[in-house]
Amino acid sequence: MNSAALLSLPVAGPIFAAGASVLFVRSPKTQRIIGLVTLSGLLALGIALVIQADDGGRVVTQAGGWPAPLGITLMADRFGAAMLATSALMLLAVLVYAVGERGAERSRAFHPTYLLLASGVAMSLLAGDLFNLFVAFEVMLSSSYLLLTLGGDEDQTRRGTTYVVISLVAATLFLTVLGLLYAATGTVNMADLAVRLRELPPGTRDAFRMALFAVFGIKAALFPLFFWLPDSYPTAPSPITAVFAGLLTKVGIFAIIRTQTLFRPGETAIDTIILVIAGLTMVIGVLGAIAQDDVKRILSFHIVSQVGYMVMGLGFFTVAGLTAAVIYTLNQVLLKTTLLLVGGSIEHLEGTGRLSLVGAMARRAPVLAVCFGLGAASLAGLPPFTGFVAKLGLIEAGFAHGAWWVTGVSIAVSALTLFSMTKIWAGAFWGLPDQHHVPARPGQRLPFLMASPVVVLTAVMLVASIMAGPIVAYAQRAASDLLDPQIMITEVLREARP
């Protein structure tokens, strides 16, 4: 398949499928088949992109036939392609889970919206144009507004409102920055911007980089812009929380890594600011998690904390640091989803995720317990899991960079993460349930379709930890691409400036 089809199908395919899904609104079965087939196709396309990107380092196409910087550039490098494949796998697994959990689809609008979300995510990962990235974010976020509030009850309305308002403010800021960038450089194409930003005075350039960091920092839930996340995510039904947790913040991180590496002229004071923000995000996130009592809320605060690690890997701006950040981000997409699906399954069986109420889940659902245990160990960074590989890489990169303070913070936060995970383990899987607590579904077992995605995702992560060698090698190539954007810039602008 040529690169134009490979890059446009992940974006256009889910949109057309969403349209088809609307047509079959009276037949939930057809809707499910459309969703599953489309996302399987997206996974296949993602894997094909990974292979092709690894072959030449990048895949680029200009949609609409206009050359860059006028045409809309779609591009995939090794990092973007791997993110797309991982996200597709995770979206597929969560869709199976949502089909399995009766009532999780809630509305006939669920399937079309879910597919639009997939399209928005794919477009965000492949966008080669900042304005296109803005549109992609809006497609993704509009779908997420709907998915978050489909139930329409009081709690979802209240928390959904916070989420929508924050996202809209972030979108408006993004738009403003875009306008100013266009005024300063006369382009919104990322490759072209990277070239023209070098001609600007250093102060202006740094201001733009910080503005973009703040805009994407809201989406990625960085300190001090994270407060909306633990408030809004846990109210959604479990599959939706799992998708949001695994994907939306990571797409924000992806945008941060993409723009900061592309627009970085060399060492500046911004590198240190990024590291400080990363350290604060880790600490505040994990401390927030420790104070909580509900499984989904604890995990939501961990999303914030883990985001700090990825940004820390970026902040070093070395191949070692970015390699770790790439592995960390990819791992978190699957890991966070798995953990939140386990949290959702506990809620499904017990009717609540409160640690003070539930207990003895290890006896009731041993499969869940095993999956959670493995996932929690990976999250805390215990060997031999992928989380350990990523964290070890980060710590080595940190000491090699001489940033001992942020590295020390990250090790301390790992210990606190482990503490928080053991709290969930002891509260939900061991111990006795509260004597007044009545489970929602006493004596029932978890439906096969709900258990299997959790098991499959855990198995994928285990296989990934066994195959750590090739994955690290791939991530290293991805990191050197990110640090040397000149190849990508030349490729995108090849036809533009004869």
Place this chain on the structure above:
Amino acid sequence: MSLAIAATAAALFGLGTYLLLQRQLSRLIIGIGLIGNGANLVILSSAGGRGEPAFLDGGPTDGLADPLPQALILTAIVISFGAIAFLLALAFRGWSLTGSDDVEDDVEDRLVATRGGTSGDVIDAAASESGDSDESPR
């Protein structure tokens, strides 16, 4: 950048930010609309002054206005129109459920703030107070 446009954009951003800090949802939504328009004005001014309508009819291209910012604004207007319509629907839904237009505090945050996070009594009290549907078995 024309001073008038810059001043208008600044005023829109200022008023919008003030409204965003209010507790009533209706004001908040108006605030979002205002800063959205401020952002659109910033993009408009990035085109760099007025010019002829950008229609290429085989004629000369000098003196044409830059069409790209206009295209960007058009897209942005459509997107913010949809988003604000959705937000209004959400606000109406919240108003018909609770009869109030205020953005409320987070129950869990309040529990943690009062250090009641582990006591079952406080949780039950807070849950019944807020009508938290997650607490009842589905």
